[in-house]
């Protein structure tokens with residue numbers, strides 16, 4: 005951005021900036037309020053004079069997420085393909101639950117992690133998203149659907165801990181009382197297991213939920229599906245998770261995509277139980293989504309149940325996740341690839 009990325013500034017930073025420009029003290033509050041309500045231009049800020057609006061527009065850029073495609077599922081799930089100001093495309097998904105509305109947002113354009121089952125990595129990595137662009141995804145979806153989002157999950161395209169500073173700034177902005185005021189307890193951050201960054205995040209002692217994409221109980225399987233495991237193996241990852249749980253007092257949520265014949269045997273379930281023993285944890289079992297070219301298939305329903313039963317019997321809480329939006333290709337990376345003519349989509 006050539007102009008200043010104003011929506012990524014904290015309230016205090018904006019106050020200081022405006023003070024330096026000689027504006028009256030209430031001005032920062034007005035503009036911050038508009039920005040975090042989702043205003044997409046200074047023209048919309050009708051309690052500012054026309055000349056001030058022009059002056060601000062020359063100096064500042066407002067990050068927007070413009071919906072270029074929208075798919076609505078029979079279950080009410082909405083998937084967006086958003087275009088950023090520079091033309092880059094990312095996906096977000098709005099989900100309706102009985103306890104409120106959740107949004108899954110992207111943190112990067114593309115991803116460097118290359119998990120073998122994931123559509124996002126196949127399109128490569130383009131750039132990190134700015135804090136303002138993460139906010140814009142929520143704001144656009146809210147505006148479009150006329151709803152208020154109560155929960156945010158950082159589980160869209162990208163690896164949040166590979167964009168650490170921007171993600172942390174986003175977390176502080178989205179939870180700040182003068183802004184959208186979505187508390188950290190209503191936010192989940194999902195990582196493929198960047199162990200050094202998990203330790204760093206633990207030090208922040210934020211009450212958010214750490215969700216870890218484990219997807220395998222041992223290195224033999226995880227090395228095959230998740231290249232990150234060759235840098236930090238299962239043991240190193242689980243050690244970091246124990247540390248995180250201890251530091252924050254929060255239980256860890258483990259994601260486990262069930263792939264037929266790869267990681268879904270009774271033996272895998274027992275091994276998983278052994279590895280998670282003594283850790284405050286919850287396991288989310290997700291039948292893997294079909295992505296063309298991977299050759300993977302989701303585990304059969306009986307297999308999912310048997311796997312979950314082994315975990316439960318050993319006192320390890322697990323849920324087979326209800327799949328929302330499966331009719332609208334709602335797993336990450338699929339829509340963008342389709343839009344760009346890639347082969348990541350399979351109905």
Ligand code: SAH
Pocket residue numbers: 117119121122123158159160161162163164194195196197215216217259261290291292293294295335336
């Ligand atoms: N990079 C982060 C967050 C983005 S991916 C992470 O790895 O956690 C969000 C979740 O979707 C991760 O758990 C990821 O492993 C999972 N995922 C990716 N492709 C999938 C697929 N085809 N089926 C099921 N889950 C998938």
